[in-house]
Amino acid sequence: AQSVTQLGSHVSVSEGALVLLRCNYSSSVPPYLFWYVQYPNQGLQLLLKYTSAATLVKGINGFEAEFKKSETSFHLTKPSAHMRDAAEYFCAVSDRRAAGNKLTFGGGTRVLVKP
């Protein structure tokens, strides 16, 4: 079975500072990997995804993530935080061997951006 661990349920960053959100997965075969963002009282929006191409993936709103097979990680970064980045972020995986695209989510990391 697959699992996803997000280190840190809450992260506080200053506006303009680096955002780093950590995600590690457990799977016998490298899965598909996703980062979703959830703004207050809204659904989930895809930030970026890794399927099988370049290991450095660029997404929307200036975010990017790097797949590191040796570390079973898919950490999300943004060089300079903006107030609008305050939200909850979820890392998710799906099994590339399975039918369908069932996602297994991490516990989420809530980002607070300080002025």
Place this chain on the structure above:
Amino acid sequence: GAGVSQSPSNKVTEKGKDVELRCDPISGHTALYWYRQSLGQGLEFLIYFQGNSAPDKSGLPSDRFSAERTGGSVSTLTIQRTQQEDSAVYLCASSLGAGAPLGNTIYFGEGSWLTVV
């Protein structure tokens, strides 16, 4: 519509009552998912529909939960004899299904907030 549409957006129900939650996926999407988001359990997969295939019900927490998808489009999630622990946000999602590459994007609705009192 342009996105995944869910109704009602908010529902308060008394313990023991049945509730129905509706999802209208993105036009052309053959795959439809239900997830539950709660404080204690995070985001959990409930059920997955793909075209006319038998649904994957492996995530349904009990036999009080059921879902159907009529005509390959709209889906209804039904919770019978609701309990307080059913209080959560129920998220519907859809994606291109069979024939599309795995790992394709899953689009989520804004959810139905269920409170059982």
